[in-house]
Amino acid sequence: MSEPVPALHPLAPYGWDAAWERAFAPHAAAGLEPARVVVELRRHYYAVVTGAGELLAECIGKFHHDAKRDAEAYPAVGDWVAVSPSPGAEGRAQLHALLPRRSRFSRQSAGGEQSQQIIAANIDVVFLVSGLDRNYNPKRIQRFLVAARDSGAQPVIVLNKADLHPDPEAVRAEIDRLVPGVPIVVTSSHTRRGLKLLGGHATPGRTLAFVGSSGVGKSSLINRLARDAELPIGEVRDKDAKGRHTTTRRELVLAPSGALIIDTPGMRELQLWDADEALEEAYADIVGVATGCRFTNCRHEDEPGCAVRLALAAGTLPPERLVSYRKLKAEQAAKAPSLRKPGAVASKPGWKKKEAERAAKPFRHGQHREE
Numbered sequence: 001m002s003e004p005v006p007a008l009h010p011l012a013p014y015g016w017d018a019a020w021e022r023a024f025a026p027h028a029a030a031g032l033e034p035a036r037v038v039v040e041l042r043r044h045y046y047a048v049v050t051g052a053g054e055l056l057a058e059c060i061g062k063f064h065h066d067a068k069r070d071a072e073a074y075p076a077v078g079d080w081v082a083v084s085p086s087p088g089a090e091g092r093a094q095l096h097a098l099l100p101r102r103s104r105f106s107r108q109s110a111g112g113e114q115s116q117q118i119i120a121a122n123i124d125v126v127f128l129v130s131g132l133d134r135n136y137n138p139k140r141i142q143r144f145l146v147a148a149r150d151s152g153a154q155p156v157i158v159l160n161k162a163d164l165h166p167d168p169e170a171v172r173a174e175i176d177r178l179v180p181g182v183p184i185v186v187t188s189s190h191t192r193r194g195l196k197l198l199g200g201h202a203t204p205g206r207t208l209a210f211v212g213s214s215g216v217g218k219s220s221l222i223n224r225l226a227r228d229a230e231l232p233i234g235e236v237r238d239k240d241a242k243g244r245h246t247t248t249r250r251e252l253v254l255a256p257s258g259a260l261i262i263d264t265p266g267m268r269e270l271q272l273w274d275a276d277e278a279l280e281e282a283y284a285d286i287v288g289v290a291t292g293c294r295f296t297n298c299r300h301e302d303e304p305g306c307a308v309r310l311a312l313a314a315g316t317l318p319p320e321r322l323v324s325y326r327k328l329k330a331e332q333a334a335k336a337p338s339l340r341k342p343g344a345v346a347s348k349p350g351w352k353k354k355e356a357e358r359a360a361k362p363f364r365h366g367q368h369r370e371e
Protein backbone atom coordinates (compact mmCIF):
# COMPACT_ATOMS: atom_id res chain seq x y z
CA MET A 1 0.00 0.00 0.00
CA SER A 2 2.63 2.53 1.03
CA GLU A 3 5.77 3.26 -0.93
CA PRO A 4 9.23 2.39 0.31
CA VAL A 5 10.34 4.38 3.30
CA PRO A 6 12.77 7.20 2.48
CA ALA A 7 16.20 5.93 3.39
CA LEU A 8 17.23 6.50 6.98
CA HIS A 9 14.59 9.04 7.89
CA PRO A 10 14.65 9.12 11.68
CA LEU A 11 10.87 8.74 11.77
CA ALA A 12 10.79 5.77 9.39
CA PRO A 13 10.45 3.35 12.34
CA TYR A 14 7.27 5.22 13.24
CA GLY A 15 5.79 4.69 9.81
CA TRP A 16 6.98 7.83 8.01
CA ASP A 17 7.04 7.20 4.25
CA ALA A 18 7.22 8.98 0.92
CA ALA A 19 3.50 9.77 0.85
CA TRP A 20 3.65 11.38 4.31
CA GLU A 21 6.70 13.29 3.15
CA ARG A 22 4.72 14.68 0.22
CA ALA A 23 1.73 15.57 2.38
CA PHE A 24 4.08 17.35 4.74
CA ALA A 25 5.89 19.40 2.06
CA PRO A 26 4.02 22.68 2.70
CA HIS A 27 4.72 22.40 6.43
CA ALA A 28 8.38 21.64 5.77
CA ALA A 29 8.51 24.74 3.60
CA ALA A 30 7.16 26.68 6.58
CA GLY A 31 10.02 25.40 8.72
CA LEU A 32 7.98 22.89 10.72
CA GLU A 33 8.98 19.36 11.69
CA PRO A 34 6.92 16.20 11.34
CA ALA A 35 5.96 14.29 14.48
CA ARG A 36 3.68 11.40 15.39
CA VAL A 37 1.33 11.51 18.34
CA VAL A 38 2.23 8.67 20.73
CA VAL A 39 0.16 9.57 23.81
CA GLU A 40 -2.87 11.75 24.39
CA LEU A 41 -1.97 13.23 27.77
CA ARG A 42 -4.88 15.48 28.43
CA ARG A 43 -7.08 17.74 26.38
CA HIS A 44 -5.01 19.20 23.54
CA TYR A 45 -1.68 18.07 25.04
CA TYR A 46 0.20 15.24 23.40
CA ALA A 47 3.44 13.35 23.66
CA VAL A 48 4.82 13.35 20.13
CA VAL A 49 7.86 11.67 18.69
CA THR A 50 10.01 13.75 16.35
CA GLY A 51 13.25 13.00 14.52
CA ALA A 52 15.04 14.32 17.60
CA GLY A 53 13.10 12.43 20.27
CA GLU A 54 9.92 12.85 22.30
CA LEU A 55 8.36 16.23 23.03
CA LEU A 56 5.33 17.51 24.87
CA ALA A 57 3.25 19.31 22.27
CA GLU A 58 0.45 21.81 22.75
CA CYS A 59 -1.90 23.07 20.04
CA ILE A 60 -1.27 26.69 19.14
CA GLY A 61 -4.05 29.27 19.23
CA LYS A 62 -4.47 29.24 15.50
CA PHE A 63 -4.98 25.48 15.59
CA HIS A 64 -7.87 25.91 18.02
CA HIS A 65 -9.27 28.69 15.89
CA ASP A 66 -9.19 26.60 12.72
CA ALA A 67 -10.51 23.50 14.49
CA LYS A 68 -13.73 25.35 15.31
CA ARG A 69 -14.41 22.97 18.20
CA ASP A 70 -14.66 20.04 15.80
CA ALA A 71 -13.34 17.08 17.84
CA GLU A 72 -12.21 15.38 14.65
CA ALA A 73 -9.96 18.30 13.74
CA TYR A 74 -7.81 17.62 16.82
CA PRO A 75 -4.98 15.12 16.86
CA ALA A 76 -5.49 11.59 18.15
CA VAL A 77 -2.92 8.95 18.95
CA GLY A 78 -1.35 7.76 15.68
CA ASP A 79 -1.78 11.10 13.93
CA TRP A 80 1.01 12.84 12.06
CA VAL A 81 1.34 16.49 12.98
CA ALA A 82 3.51 19.53 12.23
CA VAL A 83 5.41 20.96 15.19
CA SER A 84 8.05 23.51 16.06
CA PRO A 85 10.13 23.66 19.24
CA SER A 86 8.68 26.00 21.86
CA PRO A 87 11.11 28.88 22.25
CA GLY A 88 12.89 28.75 25.59
CA ALA A 89 11.10 25.62 26.84
CA GLU A 90 13.14 22.51 26.45
CA GLY A 91 11.22 19.35 25.65
CA ARG A 92 8.17 21.28 24.59
CA ALA A 93 6.71 21.91 21.16
CA GLN A 94 3.98 23.87 19.51
CA LEU A 95 1.55 21.87 17.45
CA HIS A 96 0.55 23.73 14.28
CA ALA A 97 -1.26 21.33 11.99
CA LEU A 98 -2.62 17.85 11.45
CA LEU A 99 -1.92 15.80 8.32
CA PRO A 100 -4.93 14.23 6.59
CA ARG A 101 -5.60 10.77 8.00
CA ARG A 102 -5.35 7.56 6.05
CA SER A 103 -7.65 5.76 8.43
CA ARG A 104 -9.25 6.32 11.75
CA PHE A 105 -11.21 4.33 14.24
CA SER A 106 -13.80 6.45 15.95
CA ARG A 107 -16.84 6.30 18.13
CA GLN A 108 -19.80 8.53 18.57
CA SER A 109 -19.21 10.68 21.64
CA ALA A 110 -21.37 9.72 24.56
CA GLY A 111 -23.80 12.31 25.88
CA GLY A 112 -25.66 13.03 22.71
CA GLU A 113 -23.06 15.14 20.97
CA GLN A 114 -23.06 14.60 17.26
CA SER A 115 -19.32 14.70 16.84
CA GLN A 116 -17.16 11.62 16.67
CA GLN A 117 -14.34 10.91 19.03
CA ILE A 118 -11.31 9.49 17.32
CA ILE A 119 -9.79 6.60 19.18
CA ALA A 120 -6.78 6.05 16.93
CA ALA A 121 -5.63 7.40 13.59
CA ASN A 122 -3.58 6.03 10.73
CA ILE A 123 -3.97 2.43 11.76
CA ASP A 124 -3.54 -0.52 9.43
CA VAL A 125 -5.19 -3.18 11.54
CA VAL A 126 -7.73 -2.87 14.33
CA PHE A 127 -8.05 -5.81 16.70
CA LEU A 128 -11.43 -6.22 18.28
CA VAL A 129 -10.62 -8.07 21.48
CA SER A 130 -13.19 -10.05 23.42
CA GLY A 131 -12.61 -12.21 26.48
CA LEU A 132 -13.74 -15.83 26.30
CA ASP A 133 -14.58 -15.76 30.00
CA ARG A 134 -17.95 -14.08 30.21
CA ASN A 135 -17.29 -11.00 28.18
CA TYR A 136 -17.80 -12.39 24.72
CA ASN A 137 -20.90 -11.16 22.92
CA PRO A 138 -21.63 -11.82 19.22
CA LYS A 139 -23.84 -8.78 18.84
CA ARG A 140 -21.16 -6.48 20.17
CA ILE A 141 -18.67 -8.02 17.76
CA GLN A 142 -21.03 -7.23 14.91
CA ARG A 143 -21.35 -3.62 16.02
CA PHE A 144 -17.64 -3.25 16.47
CA LEU A 145 -17.19 -4.55 13.00
CA VAL A 146 -19.36 -1.84 11.54
CA ALA A 147 -17.10 0.73 13.19
CA ALA A 148 -13.98 -1.06 11.99
CA ARG A 149 -15.18 -1.33 8.41
CA ASP A 150 -15.85 2.38 8.39
CA SER A 151 -12.43 3.13 9.81
CA GLY A 152 -10.39 2.22 6.76
CA ALA A 153 -8.35 -0.27 8.79
CA GLN A 154 -8.45 -4.04 8.45
CA PRO A 155 -10.49 -5.60 11.26
CA VAL A 156 -9.32 -8.73 13.05
CA ILE A 157 -11.40 -10.39 15.75
CA VAL A 158 -9.44 -11.59 18.76
CA LEU A 159 -10.97 -14.09 21.15
CA ASN A 160 -8.66 -13.88 24.15
CA LYS A 161 -8.55 -15.91 27.39
CA ALA A 162 -8.93 -19.17 25.45
CA ASP A 163 -7.57 -20.87 28.59
CA LEU A 164 -10.82 -20.00 30.37
CA HIS A 165 -13.17 -21.53 27.80
CA PRO A 166 -13.91 -25.23 27.36
CA ASP A 167 -14.32 -25.00 23.58
CA PRO A 168 -12.88 -21.86 21.99
CA GLU A 169 -13.09 -23.39 18.52
CA ALA A 170 -16.87 -23.65 18.81
CA VAL A 171 -17.01 -19.93 19.54
CA ARG A 172 -14.75 -19.22 16.61
CA ALA A 173 -17.01 -21.24 14.32
CA GLU A 174 -20.07 -19.39 15.60
CA ILE A 175 -18.49 -15.99 14.96
CA ASP A 176 -17.25 -17.12 11.60
CA ARG A 177 -20.83 -17.92 10.59
CA LEU A 178 -21.93 -14.54 11.89
CA VAL A 179 -19.27 -12.48 10.10
CA PRO A 180 -17.81 -14.67 7.37
CA GLY A 181 -14.51 -13.59 5.88
CA VAL A 182 -13.28 -11.63 8.89
CA PRO A 183 -10.06 -13.06 10.33
CA ILE A 184 -10.52 -14.51 13.82
CA VAL A 185 -7.60 -15.27 16.12
CA VAL A 186 -8.07 -17.32 19.28
CA THR A 187 -5.49 -16.26 21.87
CA SER A 188 -4.42 -16.60 25.44
CA SER A 189 -1.86 -14.23 26.82
CA HIS A 190 -1.39 -16.75 29.63
CA THR A 191 -0.68 -19.89 27.59
CA ARG A 192 0.64 -17.87 24.61
CA ARG A 193 -1.83 -19.56 22.31
CA GLY A 194 -2.31 -17.64 19.06
CA LEU A 195 0.40 -15.11 19.81
CA LYS A 196 2.40 -16.11 16.73
CA LEU A 197 -0.64 -15.52 14.54
CA LEU A 198 -1.25 -12.18 16.19
CA GLY A 199 2.44 -11.32 15.84
CA GLY A 200 2.16 -12.03 12.13
CA HIS A 201 0.38 -8.70 11.80
CA ALA A 202 3.07 -6.89 13.74
CA THR A 203 5.41 -6.15 10.86
CA PRO A 204 7.76 -3.13 10.68
CA GLY A 205 6.09 0.23 10.15
CA ARG A 206 2.55 -1.12 10.49
CA THR A 207 0.23 0.39 13.04
CA LEU A 208 -2.06 -1.88 15.03
CA ALA A 209 -4.74 -0.76 17.45
CA PHE A 210 -6.36 -2.86 20.17
CA VAL A 211 -9.91 -2.01 21.18
CA GLY A 212 -12.53 -3.77 23.30
CA SER A 213 -14.16 -3.73 26.73
CA SER A 214 -12.20 -3.26 29.91
CA GLY A 215 -10.57 -6.41 31.24
CA VAL A 216 -10.51 -8.47 28.05
CA GLY A 217 -6.71 -8.46 28.03
CA LYS A 218 -5.71 -5.81 25.48
CA SER A 219 -2.73 -4.56 27.48
CA SER A 220 -1.73 -8.13 28.37
CA LEU A 221 -1.61 -9.09 24.69
CA ILE A 222 0.34 -5.96 23.76
CA ASN A 223 2.84 -6.62 26.51
CA ARG A 224 3.37 -10.07 25.02
CA LEU A 225 3.91 -8.60 21.55
CA ALA A 226 6.08 -5.73 22.77
CA ARG A 227 7.94 -7.33 25.62
CA ASP A 228 9.29 -4.12 27.07
CA ALA A 229 6.06 -2.14 26.78
CA GLU A 230 5.15 -2.82 30.43
CA LEU A 231 1.65 -1.46 30.09
CA PRO A 232 -0.33 -1.67 33.30
CA ILE A 233 -2.57 -4.72 33.61
CA GLY A 234 -5.65 -4.78 35.75
CA GLU A 235 -7.78 -7.26 37.56
CA VAL A 236 -11.18 -8.47 36.59
CA ARG A 237 -13.98 -8.70 39.13
CA ASP A 238 -14.93 -12.31 39.69
CA LYS A 239 -18.60 -11.58 40.06
CA ASP A 240 -19.33 -10.28 36.57
CA ALA A 241 -16.01 -10.60 34.70
CA LYS A 242 -15.88 -6.83 34.30
CA GLY A 243 -12.58 -5.01 34.06
CA ARG A 244 -11.58 -1.97 36.04
CA HIS A 245 -10.51 0.44 33.33
CA THR A 246 -6.84 -0.06 34.09
CA THR A 247 -5.60 1.59 30.91
CA THR A 248 -6.55 5.23 31.15
CA ARG A 249 -4.94 6.73 28.08
CA ARG A 250 -4.36 5.89 24.47
CA GLU A 251 -0.76 5.09 23.86
CA LEU A 252 1.37 4.02 20.94
CA VAL A 253 4.39 1.80 21.55
CA LEU A 254 7.11 0.70 19.16
CA ALA A 255 7.36 -3.10 19.38
CA PRO A 256 10.67 -4.96 18.91
CA SER A 257 9.22 -6.39 15.69
CA GLY A 258 9.06 -2.84 14.31
CA ALA A 259 5.28 -2.61 14.52
CA LEU A 260 3.54 0.32 16.18
CA ILE A 261 0.95 -0.83 18.66
CA ILE A 262 -1.78 1.32 20.14
CA ASP A 263 -3.35 0.40 23.47
CA THR A 264 -6.70 1.95 24.33
CA PRO A 265 -8.80 2.06 27.49
CA GLY A 266 -11.77 -0.29 27.58
CA MET A 267 -14.33 1.60 25.60
CA ARG A 268 -17.08 3.15 27.64
CA GLU A 269 -19.48 3.49 24.77
CA LEU A 270 -19.80 -0.25 25.07
CA GLN A 271 -21.82 0.43 28.14
CA LEU A 272 -24.33 2.20 25.95
CA TRP A 273 -24.33 -0.61 23.47
CA ASP A 274 -24.52 -3.11 26.29
CA ALA A 275 -27.45 -1.27 27.82
CA ASP A 276 -29.24 -1.57 24.51
CA GLU A 277 -28.57 -5.27 24.39
CA ALA A 278 -29.52 -5.80 28.01
CA LEU A 279 -32.87 -4.18 27.36
CA GLU A 280 -33.55 -6.38 24.40
CA GLU A 281 -32.62 -9.44 26.40
CA ALA A 282 -34.81 -8.47 29.33
CA TYR A 283 -37.74 -7.90 26.99
CA ALA A 284 -37.09 -10.84 24.72
CA ASP A 285 -40.82 -11.64 24.75
CA ILE A 286 -41.71 -8.28 23.20
CA VAL A 287 -38.78 -8.31 20.82
CA GLY A 288 -39.81 -11.81 19.78
CA VAL A 289 -43.45 -10.89 19.14
CA ALA A 290 -42.37 -7.71 17.32
CA THR A 291 -40.55 -9.75 14.69
CA GLY A 292 -44.05 -10.55 13.45
CA CYS A 293 -44.93 -6.88 12.85
CA ARG A 294 -45.33 -5.94 9.22
CA PHE A 295 -42.92 -3.02 9.48
CA THR A 296 -39.47 -3.48 10.95
CA ASN A 297 -39.61 0.01 12.48
CA CYS A 298 -43.09 -0.57 13.92
CA ARG A 299 -43.78 1.51 17.04
CA HIS A 300 -46.70 -0.76 17.97
CA GLU A 301 -49.04 2.20 18.05
CA ASP A 302 -51.33 2.51 15.05
CA GLU A 303 -49.34 0.75 12.35
CA PRO A 304 -51.17 -1.88 10.31
CA GLY A 305 -50.12 -5.49 10.81
CA CYS A 306 -48.75 -4.91 14.31
CA ALA A 307 -48.14 -8.26 15.99
CA VAL A 308 -47.54 -6.66 19.38
CA ARG A 309 -50.98 -5.05 19.52
CA LEU A 310 -52.45 -8.35 18.35
CA ALA A 311 -50.72 -10.14 21.25
CA LEU A 312 -51.99 -7.50 23.68
CA ALA A 313 -55.52 -7.95 22.39
CA ALA A 314 -55.22 -11.73 22.61
CA GLY A 315 -53.96 -11.39 26.20
CA THR A 316 -50.72 -13.27 25.49
CA LEU A 317 -48.64 -10.17 26.24
CA PRO A 318 -49.31 -8.29 29.50
CA PRO A 319 -49.76 -4.57 28.74
CA GLU A 320 -47.48 -3.57 31.68
CA ARG A 321 -44.62 -5.25 29.87
CA LEU A 322 -45.01 -3.00 26.88
CA VAL A 323 -45.37 0.10 29.07
CA SER A 324 -42.14 -0.52 30.99
CA TYR A 325 -40.30 -1.54 27.83
CA ARG A 326 -41.27 1.73 26.19
CA LYS A 327 -40.29 3.72 29.24
CA LEU A 328 -36.83 2.17 29.44
CA LYS A 329 -36.27 2.50 25.73
CA ALA A 330 -37.17 6.18 25.87
CA GLU A 331 -34.78 6.71 28.78
CA GLN A 332 -32.02 5.08 26.85
CA ALA A 333 -32.74 7.07 23.75
CA ALA A 334 -32.57 10.26 25.80
CA LYS A 335 -29.16 9.24 27.11
CA ALA A 336 -27.72 8.62 23.66
CA PRO A 337 -29.93 9.84 20.86
CA SER A 338 -27.36 9.07 18.21
CA LEU A 339 -27.02 5.48 19.32
CA ARG A 340 -30.68 4.72 18.97
CA LYS A 341 -30.41 2.79 15.78
CA PRO A 342 -27.84 0.03 15.65
CA GLY A 343 -25.65 0.62 12.66
CA ALA A 344 -26.10 4.37 12.85
CA VAL A 345 -23.30 4.32 15.39
CA ALA A 346 -20.36 4.10 13.11
CA SER A 347 -21.67 4.58 9.62
CA LYS A 348 -20.54 8.09 9.03
CA PRO A 349 -19.29 7.90 5.47
CA GLY A 350 -18.89 11.66 5.44
CA TRP A 351 -15.51 11.72 7.14
CA LYS A 352 -13.44 10.91 4.08
CA LYS A 353 -15.02 13.81 2.24
CA LYS A 354 -14.46 16.14 5.16
CA GLU A 355 -10.87 14.98 5.36
CA ALA A 356 -10.38 15.69 1.67
CA GLU A 357 -11.84 19.17 2.04
CA ARG A 358 -9.56 19.82 4.96
CA ALA A 359 -6.55 18.63 2.96
CA ALA A 360 -7.49 20.82 0.02
CA LYS A 361 -7.48 23.96 2.17
CA PRO A 362 -4.34 26.00 1.51
CA PHE A 363 -1.83 25.75 4.30
CA ARG A 364 -1.26 28.95 6.22
CA HIS A 365 1.10 29.43 9.05
CA GLY A 366 1.33 32.97 10.33
CA GLN A 367 3.78 35.09 8.42
CA HIS A 368 5.47 31.99 6.96
CA ARG A 369 2.85 31.85 4.30
CA GLU A 370 3.99 29.87 1.28
CA GLU A 371 4.84 31.90 -1.77
Ligand SMILES: Nc1nc2c(ncn2[C@@H]2O[C@H](COP(=O)(O)OP(=O)(O)OP(=O)(O)O)[C@@H](O)[C@H]2O)c(=O)[nH]1
Nearest residue numbers: 188189214215216217218219220234245246247266
Ligand atom coordinates in the same frame (compact mmCIF):
# COMPACT_ATOMS: atom_id res chain seq x y z
N1 LIG B 1 -6.96 -16.32 32.10
C1 LIG B 1 -6.54 -15.32 31.35
N2 LIG B 1 -6.47 -14.09 31.88
C2 LIG B 1 -6.02 -13.08 31.09
C3 LIG B 1 -5.63 -13.28 29.75
N3 LIG B 1 -5.25 -12.09 29.23
C4 LIG B 1 -5.38 -11.18 30.23
N4 LIG B 1 -5.84 -11.77 31.35
C5 LIG B 1 -6.12 -11.15 32.65
O1 LIG B 1 -7.22 -10.25 32.50
C6 LIG B 1 -7.05 -9.13 33.35
C7 LIG B 1 -7.22 -7.83 32.56
O2 LIG B 1 -6.16 -7.72 31.62
P1 LIG B 1 -5.75 -6.32 30.96
O3 LIG B 1 -4.68 -6.63 29.99
O4 LIG B 1 -5.49 -5.30 32.00
O5 LIG B 1 -7.10 -5.94 30.21
P2 LIG B 1 -7.40 -4.65 29.31
O6 LIG B 1 -8.23 -5.11 28.17
O7 LIG B 1 -6.13 -3.95 28.98
O8 LIG B 1 -8.30 -3.76 30.29
P3 LIG B 1 -8.46 -2.14 30.36
O9 LIG B 1 -7.09 -1.56 30.35
O10 LIG B 1 -9.17 -1.92 31.65
O11 LIG B 1 -9.28 -1.73 29.18
C8 LIG B 1 -5.68 -9.30 34.00
O12 LIG B 1 -5.87 -9.85 35.28
C9 LIG B 1 -4.97 -10.28 33.10
O13 LIG B 1 -3.99 -11.04 33.78
C10 LIG B 1 -5.71 -14.61 29.21
O14 LIG B 1 -5.39 -14.91 28.06
N5 LIG B 1 -6.17 -15.58 30.06
Ligand SMILES: [Mg+2]
Nearest residue numbers: 218219246247
Ligand atom coordinates in the same frame (compact mmCIF):
# COMPACT_ATOMS: atom_id res chain seq x y z
MG1 LIG C 1 -5.46 -2.09 29.36
Ligand SMILES: [Zn+2]
Nearest residue numbers: 293298300306
Ligand atom coordinates in the same frame (compact mmCIF):
# COMPACT_ATOMS: atom_id res chain seq x y z
ZN1 LIG D 1 -45.84 -3.52 15.94
